[in-house]
Amino acid sequence: SCGKCRVKILEGTVESTPTHHISEEDYAAGWRLSCASKPASDVVVQVPDIASAYQSRMKTADLSTGEEVATFNKLQEDIRAAGVEISCDFVSAVLELSEPTLDDTMPDTERLELAAQAAFDGCTEVKLTYHTVKKLAKTLREANFKVQIAGTLDMGVLTVMDVTGKLDAPMIGCAIDIGTTTVTGVLLNLETGELVAKASSGNGQIRYGADVINRIIEQSKPGGVKRLQDAILKETLVPLTAVMCKSAGITADRIFRASVASNTTMNHLLLGVDANPVRMEPYIPTFFQWRGMVAKDLGFVANPDAEILIAPNIGSYVGGDITAGTFASLIWNKDEFSLFIDLGTNGELVFGNRDFMMSCACSAGPAFEGGDISCGMRATDGAVEAVEIDRDSMEPKLTIVGDAGQKPVGICGSGIIDVIAELYRTSIISSKGQFV
Amino acid sequence: SCGKCRVKILEGTVESTPTHHISEEDYAAGWRLSCASKPASDVVVQVPDIASAYQSRMKTADLSTGEEVATFNKLQEDIRAAGVEISCDFVSAVLELSEPTLDDTMPDTERLELAAQAAFDGCTEVKLTYHTVKKLAKTLREANFKVQIAGTLDMGVLTVMDVTGKLDAPMIGCAIDIGTTTVTGVLLNLETGELVAKASSGNGQIRYGADVINRIIEQSKPGGVKRLQDAILKETLVPLTAVMCKSAGITADRIFRASVASNTTMNHLLLGVDANPVRMEPYIPTFFQWRGMVAKDLGFVANPDAEILIAPNIGSYVGGDITAGTFASLIWNKDEFSLFIDLGTNGELVFGNRDFMMSCACSAGPAFEGGDISCGMRATDGAVEAVEIDRDSMEPKLTIVGDAGQKPVGICGSGIIDVIAELYRTSIISSKGQFV
Incomplete structure (x- = not known):
């Protein structure tokens, strides 16, 4: 077992197999592993609030400061200046x-x-x-x-x-970025281009696996297609959009068009399309680019006939989030070389200029945080996010996510990279990763 | 009270207000009026099986005899001969x-x-x-x-x-006639024009009122739009179509187009469109003729993108069933005058020839059977459906629906017309309907 499913028994009793993941002290305090416990009565358990702690650390700008709006307006100007006409019918x-x-x-x-x-x-x-x-x-x-x-x-x-009967009702567009872990959306006025709402939340699919491969495996199980689709659609996008509609003071049927940027697996799971061929050799997605879907096809909260545009994928592991990001970055319009970096749960790079572009992708977040790292965790309260090793004393100095005085709980991706870099810099490990 | 909601208490007790609709003998046998009874315990009641008795008497031809198919094929030929091209894309x-x-x-x-x-x-x-x-x-x-x-x-x-993967899967069309009381459907092969299935059933809306006016009143109550739509769609058309698909050996997504003929109120209720303006002066329907609906809009069992065509209405009380019937009757292609008669729960007449046509409508069935006729009933077992009065002896002779020996229970529409005609013919009443 991995020790990650610790819960604290508040009431009732469970039969638990002993495990080295729970110290005697914690055991006495009621901590058990969920996966190795069988309720012997009705029980009340406390689940460590990792998810909402993570949520509370998500750095998403809202529209209140004006900073986000200014960035968005500047981007619109830059895109127009690059010769792209922005209009709608x-x-x-x-x-x-x-x-x-x-x-x-x-x-x-x-x-x-x-x-x-x-x-x-x-x-x-x-x-x-x-x-x-x-x-x-x-x-x-x-x-x-x-x-x-x-x-x-x-x-x-x-x-x-x-x-x-509301004579000044606006026409609204909705743009959504579906990350493997985090989902962000904005509403904008289709006539004026003005941003009118923004919201973020976790991706409800997270409980079916931290990375795309585990999600696809889950989707392949009986009922999995609907389970994964419901998790992103009903549990994530519908409430997210409802929050934005409320904040913008509109009814959902005023959303006349939506666009979704996401990696290839995410847009396949959203559509309820079998993503298993993306996982298995020869790694074939159902679609790169496909138009023809409206809100009522999915049950998305919008005008039923609002078209839902999916930003085109260009590979099984380089999806619409990267093409959309590359488009907006305007690196395709520059003489100098640029590197576009998207380091999320999946990591993608795009390199090039107006003459050519190339891209590649790999697992990023969970490969470090959740995989085979015994103390791996997300960058939430208690995560070691930065490490320095003093070259003389060899004393490590840790930077920990959270309020002052927060004790370390585990180590997140950036912490792991730091540790490895510092171990190498101080000659504790070789360039091959072996202890010297 | 009207006395029509009689039920027989099999177990348990109810508190009932006495009523002249229940004889002492029936009362002793457990008969009560539902509308005037309050359960004093859990009760088991027997509801007189009017609906299924009616159903069992419905005269609907199936495809087994070949007669129905021959009629259909002849009609196709006649329509083609009248210069109407039958084709599809x-x-x-x-x-x-x-x-x-x-x-x-x-x-x-x-x-x-x-x-x-x-x-x-x-x-x-x-x-x-x-x-x-x-x-x-x-x-x-x-x-x-x-x-x-x-x-x-x-x-x-x-x-x-x-x-x-089924390489010979056919492309199927579905045609449905929604009567106020009875619903009939056929499936046909869109390439060959061949009839492949037929089925009939009662209209599930019947419990919300026998005629269109009562249905509209019910639709106007809170939740009524959905209740009436569900009754015709989920409770009637979905199972009816499922039966036909099974009989034809196809999956529902092979139904590529559907057409519905029905009176104006029925097609408004089917679409979940507010029919109240049809009932209230100045009697305005939402639509006469409207295209743009597909199966997924309604949740109809068919290919989600199958267009559902609604035969056009020409008045608030002359609907698509009459225009479709008039079209198929070909009376518009004849020199001689014809009278097209649709005597259902609503009755409509169309009169004319190739030069002109006129139409009118009125309540038919329930006006006689269910309204203020104290012994009125549908044409099911026990209904007096024909009457003759001997001119000399003045003895009436009754024809009763059901097996030989069936005793009279009430009187249905044709029986009432007969009684009035015979009373007049034997000079018992005057041409004004007064007893002489």
Whole structure:
């Protein structure tokens, strides 16, 4: 056993196999390994709050300081300056319809379509989505037949995605980065480009494995496809987006488009697509680039007909998070060479300039923190995150995550790299990693 | 109270208000009115099996005799002869893909798209639905990369709606008639036009009211929209279609298109659209004719991207069942005048020829059977369905639904019409309906 599933028994009794992972002192205090314990009664246990401690240490800027907004606006400017046009085909209009009478019994859809077509120059056809038709009768009557419609106008075809009595309701886009461990999202106004909400959370799939390989293995078990999809969708993205909608003061059906950047495994698990061929030789994903999915396909909280764009993968282990990041970094528009580094749970590098780019990937976080490192842990309270060894006294000096006085609990990735570097620098180990 | 909610107490006790609807004899036998009884313990009651008795008397032809198939084929011929082209844009093809290797790591979607485009002359673009992408990895590998694809080909754009290892899987259309009381469906092969399954059942909404007005009132109550939609969709159409799929030996995702004919209220309730404006002056439906709905919008059992066509309504009380029936009757193609009669729970008439047509509608079934007729009942066992009065002896002769020896229980619509006609014919009542 690895000793990581320690819990403290608060009430009741369990039958536990003895283990060297629990000291006599801790055993007396009620600590047991979950994996080696069988409840002998109803029990109340305390689970060490690693997850939320980790959460509380996540460094995610919010929109309150203005710093994040400034960065985002600067990026938009830079991308435009690089020659990329940022635009969308979303439109909205306020319509005042005549109320039906016994002499004017036109159905609601026709009444709306006629007014909608008149509201847009060059509009030759109006399509109404099911979402719009379903709410139309109530919306028109509650708003006394003065409503706002919004949707797309493409080649003269207006597709009405929503109708509302709230005449100034905005049209919103949603961008989400799904990391193996952390998920971040923003909402922005599709007309003005303004950021209106931001939120982060852990990836709900974490309990099915810390890295992509373990997630794929879990997905391959019976019911696994749905379990992994629910974990990222229902347990992570739905509440995350709900928080953002509330913060922006909008209803979810005002989200008219969403884009998701994530590694290849993450976007396969999100779609409920079998990722096992990504894991097994010859390592074939179902898709690199695929369009054609809308919110109702997934049950994502948004307008049911909002397209969900998946940033394209370019390899089984170099996914849309890297292509999106590389795009936004603008290294493809520079003469000088740049190195784009994404060190998350998976680590990817992109190197190049306007002439060429190359990329590679490997496991990063859990390879150090969770794998075969006996004291490995995430960079949360108690983690040794930096180490210095005094060249003369050989005394180590530790930097520990947490408040002053926090005692070391384990060692996280950066701590491990530091230890190895310092052991080498002080000639305790050789360049081959052997003790000299 | 109306006396229609009689139940027989088998176990337990209820507190009941006395009522003239229950005779002393019946009371002693345990009969009570549900609406006037309060359980004083757990009780077991017997509900008179009106619904299934009715069901067992429904006269619906199946496909076993060949008669139904012959009628259907004749109709297809007649419609073609009238100059209506019957065709569809569905296509299918069997593809043999090369299996991926370490030297050929193209993702599954690209592999399929390339082969699909090559399989159809003039195909310039291939779109894959989410349904296809989601099952692609497993389907390809289980079928050793030899699969059948099927979908639509329109203006060079192939939309792949399904991929399967079953190389001869048919493409199926589903046609459904939703009556206020009875629902009937057929499956047919979209390539050959052949009927492959047929089934009928009661409309699950019946417990929310026998006629459209009572259904609309029920829909207006809190949660009513979903309750009425679930009753027709989940409780009626889903099991009905499942039965047909089983009988035809297909999976539901092979249903590539569905069409529904029904009265205006029924199609509004099916879509979960507020039908209350249909009931209230000035009687405005949400739609007459609307396209843009697919199976996944409703949760209908079919390929998620199968379009569901609703036969167009032409009035708040003349719906798609009448336009569809009028179309199929071909009375619009004749010189002589015809009268198209649909006497269901609602009754509609269409009169005309190739020059003009007019229509009208009124309540039919329940107006006689369930409304204010004290002995009214449906045309099930025990219903007086025909009456003759001997002109000389004035003795009535009753025809009763059911096996020989069945005693009369009540009177159904045709019986009531007969009684009135016979009372008039024998001069017992005047042409104004007054007793003379």
